[in-house]
Amino acid sequence: MADVIPRAAARASSGGRNTSARSAGVRLTVDWTACDGRGLCAELLHELVKRDDWGFPLISDQPVPAALLDHAERAVELCPTLALRLRADQ
């Protein structure tokens, strides 16, 4: 099972600035039992998250590009139900 990456731990393990190292194999996931489907994540991270017909997020299964990792971390932090997460691949 993949581990959830707390933002602070990801930054600390990479020295805080190396986004390409931080993002290697990191993917967005959703806890569907918690998601309310209002789509804030799609507004904050439209490059990786689209909305389905009911407003629930459709998330790219590709690793988060280094250039978008800060935006992805912000979307995770602002998810009102803590449903959006970053996970490292095993």
Ligand code: SF4
């Ligand atoms: S911001 Fe969180 S609760 Fe809202 S749609 Fe995205 S994952 Fe679901």
